[in-house]
Amino acid sequence: MNAQNIQLENIQYVYFIGIGGIGMSALARWFAYNQKMVAGYDRTQTPLTQNLENEGIKIHFQDNVDKIPKEIREFPDETLIVITPAVPASHSELLFFQRNGYTIMKRAAVLGLLTHSLKTVAVAGTHGKTTTSTMVAHLLKEGGINCTAFLGGISANFNSNLLVNDINNTDELWAVVEADEFDRSFLHILADIAVVTSTDADHLDIYGEKEELEKSFGNFVSQINDNGTLFAQKNIAESVKNSIDKINENIQLINYNASNNYEDNNDGKTPIYATNIKLDEDQKNSCRFDFIDMTQEIPERINGLQLFMPGFHNVENMCAAIAVARKLGVSDDKIRSAVASFKGVKRRFEYIFRSEKVTYIDDYAHHPTEISALLSSIKHLYPNKKITAIFQPHLFSRTKDFQEEFAQSLSLENENDELILLNIYPARELPIEGITSDIILQQSKTQNKILLPDSELLSYIENKINNNEIEILLTLGAGNIDRFVNSIFDFLSKKTALKF
Template sequence: MSVPPQLERAHLIGIGGAGMSGIARILLARGAKVSGSDAKDSRAFLSLRAQGARIEIGQRAENLGEPSAVVVSTAIKETNPELAAARERGIPVLHRAQALALLMEGHRVACIAGTHGKTSTTSMLTVALQHCRLDPSFAIGGDLNESGANAHHGEGGIFVAEADESDGSFLTYSPSVAVVTNVEPDHLDHHGTPEAYTAVFTEFVKRIQPDGLLIVCGDDAAASALGEQAGVRVQRYGRTVTGEDDARVLDYRATDTGGMVRISLRGEEILVPVAVPGEHMALNAVAALLAGIELGAPVDGLAEGLGAFGGVRRRFEFKGRAGDVRVYDDYAHHPTEVAAQLRAVRHAAGSGRVVVVFQPHLYSRTKTFAAEFAQALSLADEVVVLDVYGAREEPQPGVSGALIADRITGAGVHYEPAFDRVVPLAADLVKPGDLLVTMGAGDVTQLGPEILAELDRRA
């Protein structure tokens, strides 16, 4: 498939980001000339450079060269020297989502949206379609454990993409199949109010092709309500759905390797194995199954693919074992995600305790949801709360991890704002048989291997 003319010589600012590196990977596979820059080196650069990308560390105007377009994400500020130089020189500037939309042209597109579960559901659908030998192109916000990649240019005429609502950029897409897993207020630093956040999903649904399909979780009131407004076919899934074409969850059973969900679909009972723990993951698998069926894949093949799904990096990712202590890492950074994951972790822990090292992400989110985070984290036995990972935000007076830690009940609580003291503290807390999970969207992911190393050193 040819490269869109606008992207024949693309320069990506912040090329190491999850979304940007995926676009670069697809462009290179299609034969485009790709350059880019980032503030620091990344493991993603090894494969991109091997494919022919020119990548500079540090962002300077002279890095631009002569691109046909410059691609940026919302995180790139107008003061960025490369973006400022592109504006001055009249070089076209495309948002990441606009570039991805250009790459989708000529494909049958499936977009997975929702406050929670986007990455996992997109990944499940991708792996299930691959199992059916349909070779989809895909762009995901995390690396598949099977391939280690977050994007791929396929030859199957299908494009599967995670649709990010955080900045409203998913309104660039016009899918033929769309999934909305749930809708719950988040990213209020951008959207401002819960009503505005919900409204952007309403607009997204309007972007579905006239002959397309909207798949929504019927157990989530806000997602299900989108189906009432859609001008396209709607299919629901969940325990509470009753429609003739809906996928009703009859039973979910946790297993040692994940779970098994039994659904009723158009008068037929289907067993779907899920290789990752938690009923929330089983619901994601059902959504992926429905999307795969709509895309023309066989039910049996999809179910086999879902049973073989090996997970996504940073989604309850096993990091290792030190003696009888298991360590995992998870990306959960919203109260609903934290609670759902901890319920799954509780089953995986068996008779052992659950120890969580949690890093709040964004000052605005911490301030808004401090009580909800505390309630979710109370599901653990021991909780270490770090200070806030600010990411794109400046610190706010009075907003710290203590807002959450001070509200946690029913668990041992330890607020540790000093990052370098977390590893020995976590090592002090765990006992043989415990399951420890580092959790959050920031650099807390670095701590799992360090905790394992400290436990091994002590042993």
């Protein structure tokens, strides 16, 4: 079956190579929800793959053709194979499917195929896209908009990375998707409404130069459908914003940002913004802000919104989500209640443990800009507290490209602060000679810093906890650092239990 002419109604079986990926698993859940037999392979078992198995999806963890379900081996014409760009060409199961004429598509192409028949909100950006797309999905759902969503993180409200639409709602169906720039995947998405949160340099192993990354973002926004809208963070590359005028004059470009700086919000170029941002000084887990919309002849505003997800960057993300919701007709009253009921995204400024003396936060931050934004918010929330930050770099290429920026973002200011670095998480990459976590460690200006092998981290942290040396603890990274979270939580809980 030709992938270009595939008819999903003729597909009975869907097999994923790399099913444990956050984007892959959302698609797997969608196909399972739509009564397809779903199975897959992944390299390692994780809590996410366990959840998929609990939902009835068959998964194995050895690259072994014999473990592929027999229905998939026997009915190639009724089977769709979904892969990620990270699957090596030598993968034996992939080779089996190639030799036997199966329809094989990348995840991004399948996502594009699913959304081409739907009205689509696509959220792109080198950082911020997961949180923002999850916010959009939540506001639309709470606002009564008929929508489905494919997310790049686990929504705490949905407890899933997939939101399925209400089958009883006959209104026009909208899809909310996270549009990933890696491997230019987002070029498969044709949006009616797009959000671009950031265009900082990243994935230079794919793009080579920052200008190529910006060019790809320009191509993405130029594909917005006629009469569509782009909500672009104020500081994204001008070359991306200029791409619209060159290709499609029917696209409306609206800039947004979040700032208490009067000049930032009144520069004539930022018609949508959040201001009067006040962090909760008591509970530390929420903030209030005002939303301003200057796109109308008479400016409109929603005052005193409360968001239970701290950080100025998260206010900015919510600002974009509100703009999308209002564009689709969600009332201000429903927006107010939806913002207040948003519970966040797993591993995005996620409070794991809080007591009178100790706070533990886990975050997916893996780019210098994300780390700087997170630490800036932490310092604002806890100005007199000692910070202990544990960071696991993600990818040898990213570490090589941004070693100075990582070192700068991880240069903790106070003499009592501590930086703990773990070894680089390789993901899809082979080692690069001379590139280790130590190159970040040596350049960081943090006075107390150490590089630990993974095997020593838990004992090191447990000792710190038992000796009352932890006040604000952070685990940061996009690799597998999250596997330590439950153990650290147990250490903190045990310590607190013993104390009382």
